[in-house]
Amino acid sequence: MTQQILRGRILSFNRQPEGADDHCAYTYIEDGGIVVSDGKIEAAGEFYNLPNNIEVIDHRPNLLMAGFIDTHNHFPQMQVIGSYGAQLLDWLNNYTFPAEIKFVDPAHAERIAVKYFDEMLRNGTTTPVAFCSVHKTSADAYFAEAERRNIRALGGKVLMDRNAPDGLLDTPQSAYDDTNTLIQKWHCRGRGLYVISPRFAITSTPEQMEMAQALVAENPTCYMQTHLSENHDEIAYTMSLYPEHPDYLGIYEYYGLLGPRALLGHSIHLNDRERSVMAETDSVAVFCPTSNLFIGSGLFNEERTRNDGVRIAVATDIGGGTSYSMLRTMDEAYKVCQLQNRNLSPIYAFYMMTLGNAKALGLETDIGNLDEGTEADIIVLDASATPAMALRMETVTTISEELFVLQTLGDDRSVVETYVAGVAAKP
Ligand code: GUN
Numbered sequence: 001m002t003q004q005i006l007r008g009r010i011l012s013f014n015r016q017p018e019g020a021d022d023h024c025a026y027t028y029i030e031d032g033g034i035v036v037s038d039g040k041i042e043a044a045g046e047f048y049n050l051p052n053n054i055e056v057i058d059h060r061p062n063l064l065m066a067g068f069i070d071t072h073n074h075f076p077q078m079q080v081i082g083s084y085g086a087q088l089l090d091w092l093n094n095y096t097f098p099a100e101i102k103f104v105d106p107a108h109a110e111r112i113a114v115k116y117f118d119e120m121l122r123n124g125t126t127t128p129v130a131f132c133s134v135h136k137t138s139a140d141a142y143f144a145e146a147e148r149r150n151i152r153a154l155g156g157k158v159l160m161d162r163n164a165p166d167g168l169l170d171t172p173q174s175a176y177d178d179t180n181t182l183i184q185k186w187h188c189r190g191r192g193l194y195v196i197s198p199r200f201a202i203t204s205t206p207e208q209m210e211m212a213q214a215l216v217a218e219n220p221t222c223y224m225q226t227h228l229s230e231n232h233d234e235i236a237y238t239m240s241l242y243p244e245h246p247d248y249l250g251i252y253e254y255y256g257l258l259g260p261r262a263l264l265g266h267s268i269h270l271n272d273r274e275r276s277v278m279a280e281t282d283s284v285a286v287f288c289p290t291s292n293l294f295i296g297s298g299l300f301n302e303e304r305t306r307n308d309g310v311r312i313a314v315a316t317d318i319g320g321g322t323s324y325s326m327l328r329t330m331d332e333a334y335k336v337c338q339l340q341n342r343n344l345s346p347i348y349a350f351y352m353m354t355l356g357n358a359k360a361l362g363l364e365t366d367i368g369n370l371d372e373g374t375e376a377d378i379i380v381l382d383a384s385a386t387p388a389m390a391l392r393m394e395t396v397t398t399i400s401e402e403l404f405v406l407q408t409l410g411d412d413r414s415v416v417e418t419y420v421a422g423v424a425a426k427p
Pocket residue numbers: 074088092096199200227230291317320
């Protein structure tokens with residue numbers, strides 16, 4: 001048995017904060033320790049209360065917390081980030097689809113998978129949820145690399161059988177068969193979990209949506225991810241393809257794709273009916289602030305969505321998004337809320353990146369906090385990592401202020417170490 005204590009200031013959330021001053025929502029210990037045994041957290045608490053016969057890795061004065069979770073990004077879009085001058089549909093056609101076609105080559109997929117998980121861990125993200133390309137081999141590359149590093153990773157090959165270049169099209173039957181093969185191979189293997197991934201209604205025929213419906217019905221422990229109401233032209237085009245449905249969400253509803261394991265990327269321009277169906281079905285709206293700003297899609301109304309009872313997760317949406325960092329992501333989330341005259345507190349932001357996203361995935365007994373028995377995916381953060389941060393930190397007196405400095409000025413340089421199942425793994 002391998003056992004270690006990670007010593008430092010420790011922060012872990014117990015529940016969703018109810019306001020900026022809800023200090024009962026988290027546990028913060030000035031001189032704390034986390035006992036890690038065989039990749040799991042055995043205990044966390046005051047350092048002086050922990051056994052004194054275990055090797056100690058001293059991370060003081062840095063902050064230890066659960067690794068970040070990124071609930072929506074695109075593994076084949078690493079070379080799309082920062083593509084100029086287009087909104088969603090042109091951005092897909094001009095930049096994204098050509099980049100994804102290259103994933104027909106397993107060697108390319110394997111090379112990018114290495115870079116992808118390097119970038120996740122460099123930024124403190126220990127659990128990503130990824131769309132792979134349409135090619136089965138891209139999902140193989142994704143899960144194989146995650147398994148090699150023992151990372152808890154969720155993902156799936158996209159289903160798309162129309163409105164894209166030939167090199168990116170499957171068929172309803174091949175999408176069904178390939179997804180089934182991938183589920184058999186990767187779902188619940190080690191730390192991998194499979195996500196059935198119809199890309200969005202525009203790129204799936206009704207026949208393919210029926211196949212997605214069958215996959216979801218036949219695999220109740222798998223997740224489902226897609227895109228919803230990101231951009232006005234996208235919505236209009238979608239409704240022209242599916243005119244018999246009441247609205248965009250109504251298409252996914254009709255094909256039985258909604259539920260507590262359904263992750264709906266963007267969900268920006270929802271009508272009242274869509275909001276209530278999202279809430280009734282316990283589906284998750286995924287807020288992707290850097291992408292929503294960069295592609296010019298719109299301002300996600302976080303407060304309204306939450307008050308309507310819709311579950312919310314946060315994500316980078318790489319490569320529409322502009323940063324791999326969940327810190328940068330929540331900085332932009334804060335600005336999106338500011339533009340709507342609302343505040344997004346640092347306590348809530350850090351909750352969202354950790355326990356909030358874990359709950360959105362129903363994985364809070366495994367990841368997203370430092371509770372006994374959870375997986376030891378832990379990050380070490382330094383809020384003084386750059387000269388500008390160190391100068392700003394001179395005036396900081398509370399943990400909330402420190403978190404806000406991390407969120408506003410931090411990035412991968414603030415991530416001192418990333419532990420994956422107890423093993424130091426920052427590249
Ligand atoms: N909608 C359908 N596919 C995509 C994608 O790859 N990125 C984003 N941002 N939206 C999408």
